[in-house]
Amino acid sequence: MSLTLTVDGERWRRHLREVAEATPGLVPVAKGNGYGFTLGRLARRTQWLADQGLGCDTLAVGTYDELPHVATRYDGSLLVLTPWRPFGAALELDPALDRRVIHTVSRTEDVADLLDRRPGARFVLERATSMLRHGMTARGLWAAAREVAARPGARVEGVALHLPLAHGAHLTEVRRLVNDVVAAELDLRTIWVSHLSAGELAELRASYPDLTFRPRIGTDLWLGDRGALRVTATVLDVHEVERGDSYGYRHRTAPKAGHILVVSGGTAHGIGLEAPTGDASIRARAATVARGGLDAAGFVRSPFSIDGKQRLFAEPPHMQASMLFLPHGARVPEVGEQVDVRVRYTATAFDRVVVS
Structure with a gap:
């Protein structure tokens, strides 16, 4: 957890x-x-x-x-x-x-x-x-x-x-x-x-x-050596939703059928808190504009990945957990399963650090 x-x-x-x-x-x-x-x-x-x-x-x-x-x-x-x-x-x-x-x-x-x-x-x-x-x-x-x-x-x-x-x-x-x-x-x-x-x-x-x-x-x-490091979160809950169903603190509505996943990791850990980037290239600026467009539409890419694909936040992350939207047709992970998380290490507080 x-x-x-x-x-x-x-x-x-x-x-x-x-x-x-x-x-x-x-x-x-x-x-x-x-x-x-x-x-x-x-x-x-x-x-x-x-x-x-x-x-x-x-x-x-x-x-x-x-x-x-x-x-x-x-x-x-x-x-x-x-x-x-x-x-x-x-x-x-x-x-x-x-x-x-x-x-x-x-x-x-x-x-x-x-x-x-x-x-x-x-x-x-x-x-x-x-x-x-x-x-x-x-x-x-x-x-x-x-x-x-x-x-x-x-x-x-x-x-x-x-x-x-x-x-x-x-x-x-x-x-x-x-x-x-x-x-x-x-x-x-x-x-x-x-x-x-x-x-x-x-x-x-x-x-x-x-x-x-x-x-x-x-x-x-x-x-x-980033290959020696892996960050994971735990799937805490899974809820099936139909288009129009309400969920979350802000009672957003599901854009289509799928599942809401609740995973460990939130703002208290640094999830969803983005530090300013040093990349001033045109590509980086375009990415910022694209993210802003997603945010305005209610869709923001999260750092959580399932089966190699980054999933969207269902709503802004909570203090210690985040809600993700998984569209219909995607594999639904089990409660207790570990999912990969991409983080900025210098801005992340982990619950556990396990060194083998």
């Missing part, structure tokens, strides 16, 4: 090992909903990689509030990707984690503030990239370098670069940003990066042999 993520454990673990072996300096990322697996499970799996001698001496989390979910399941360093600010959860850090946490500092003025509050804090300086989310300008980085130089006890552990999602197109930008780091005259040898391809990393390591590049990887690590 659950929305379940089933994982082919051996295949998934093999993929994790292969990525770790092929990625020197790997920093696994566990944030948000843990890419569907939960933060705790990803922390344990990172510890498993570390115990096998596959690196992973640092685990990255998204926010300070996520630290308690991973700190007891992984014993290495913990990099917080959200920049430190002189307010909120950053100031409520458990003192027991002081030596393990690596803060991200993205504003020049925050360097002094952080060190005034925590003189022994470990941190990385974030340089702004073309993504323009967080980070210092070149001038800001140089000013931060002067602040760090004035504090001999400062434990700055590198410079962070958060790049856009455009694999294979970052070398020119990264080289320019690395030159800014060198010009800042910081005694640093580590560059923490995201969204670089294996080829780009290899070229950068060859170009800057005196620097260490540490790739922060989430999606390609945990979700890189």
Whole structure:
């Protein structure tokens, strides 16, 4: 009766090992909903990689509030990707984690503030990239370098670069940003990066042999082998309907004879809640228009598939269940049967995660 993520454990673990072996300096990322697996499970799996001698001496989390979910399941360093600010959860850090946490500092003025509050804090300086989310300008980085130089006890552990999602197109930008780091005259040898391809990393390591590049990887690590993952929902009820019969919260009427299926999985799981897409192509826009037309007519394609065909929502999904319309002539699944569900893992909360 659950929305379940089933994982082919051996295949998934093999993929994790292969990525770790092929990625020197790997920093696994566990944030948000843990890419569907939960933060705790990803922390344990990172510890498993570390115990096998596959690196992973640092685990990255998204926010300070996520630290308690991973700190007891992984014993290495913990990099917080959200920049430190002189307010909120950053100031409520458990003192027991002081030596393990690596803060991200993205504003020049925050360097002094952080060190005034925590003189022994470990941190990385974030340089702004073309993504323009967080980070210092070149001038800001140089000013931060002067602040760090004035504090001999400062434990700055590198410079962070958060790049856009455009694999294979970052070398020119990264080289320019690395030159800014060198010009800042910081005694640093580590560059923490995201969204670089294996080829780009290899070229950068060859170009800057005196620097260490540490790739922060989430999606390609945990979700890189989709064939190892299967999401299913349970058929909870089946109701035969004739054309014109009413059903659901809103008393919609059946457009023709068929069956109403009630399946597990609803808005509480993320079903039917669509995140904005990054695809701006004409095809993607046409698909959006088409979906809007279906919605206006009362027919919206659901992520639930029966016998390989995506079925329509009979009405908008409920909190923990969804109603589907199955037209006459289609095979009607039995109550208790599992049906496949296509989901966005980073936006889905599963009732159960089963790893073989």
